[in-house]
Amino acid sequence: MSEMSEASKYWLEGFLIGNQPSPPTDEDGMPDFESKAYDLWQDEMELFTETGFWTYEDRFCDQCDLELLKSNPTETCVSCFNK
């Protein structure tokens, strides 16, 4: 998809954002913007806009055992992947 038009690029971004999983919430059902879970969710969302991938499975890096972001389509965490 290297020859993508501006319009379809924005459509795709909107599509991905529209499909992003909800942020983690506290017991009142509100996002807890100060929580570590929310920080992690933001990282996952940033990667999701690049990969369009999401899984609800808990997966771990096959090299360092770090928990993988839910939007990471590979078996390797970002820091091992960039080594």
Ligand SMILES: [Zn+2]
């Ligand atoms: Zn790793």
